[in-house]
Amino acid sequence: MVGANLKSETMKLMEKRSGIEAEMNAIIEQLCLPGGPGLSGNLVDSEGFPRADIDIPFIRAQRNRLAELKNDHQGITEKINVNVQVLHSAKLTSTPKESGVETNQNASVVSVGASVSLQNLALRDSQGANEVDIISGVPFAMVDEIADASPAAEDGLQLGDQIVKFGNVKAGDNLLQRLASESQVNQGHPIPVTIMRQGALFNLSVTPRTWQGRGLLGCHFRIM
Incomplete structure (x- = not known):
């Protein structure tokens, strides 16, 4: 087939x-x-x-x-x-x-494109006996700097993590500005984050907050 x-x-x-x-x-x-x-x-x-x-x-x-x-x-x-x-x-x-x-109706399918960040896809064959789960994660940014004891580090982000979804930010234009805005708007509140690490997807939450260092997260994102 x-x-x-x-x-x-x-x-x-x-x-x-x-x-x-x-x-x-x-x-x-x-x-x-x-x-x-x-x-x-x-x-x-x-x-x-x-x-x-x-x-x-x-x-x-x-x-x-x-x-x-x-x-x-x-x-x-x-x-x-x-x-x-x-x-x-x-x-x-x-x-x-x-x-x-x-x-x-049992398949969870989301249309995808080259610039889309995270799509969860469950495709079934015509017999319904075998199910193939395909997770297509398209990271749009990477953590290329992170400070020790920073909110980002304490909440689980690591150097080299690839950001697939950061709150409401997935992909598109003005990503750095949107990432900064997302952190500022959610200061003191956890932001759901989906990352790709070592080829696997992980979900965690990061709470932007003031600390002894710079910024609300203490890390730097590089747009991919």
Whole structure:
């Protein structure tokens, strides 16, 4: 069956994407070690000379590899989204009934696009015997800096976490401004956050609040 083959292909793509995300997270963790240059920090000192405390060729290679992985991740995600849309369209055109109940009512399907952040998709085959749950998470930002003892750190965010959903912020334009606004509006109140870490999705809550450091969260987001 075409549908079964397409679902199998989609699952393989998701496994490949998870491997890419794991490699990306490993590179990010390495680049962001204490004393390291981070994802975009200077490789020269204040006088313009190459920093002697870091391996500059290695760091450049890691940054280039990270950029390649990001492009691969985007391409695979777009393929997954196209496959899901095809599967969903095929499901909507066929609505077999069992005992007067349409089987497609049991499927939780949300249309997806390349810029959508989190979609929970449950696709069933025509026999209803095997269910494939496909979670397509498209992160839009990454935690590239986080302070010790900050609200973000205490509430569970970690360096390298990829933000899939932050309160009402999912994707789109002016993301940094919207993230800041979401934190300010919800100061003192928990914000539900969905993150991708080591290729897996996690739900947690972060409460913006004043502390001894800067900002209400004590972390920095880099738009992906």
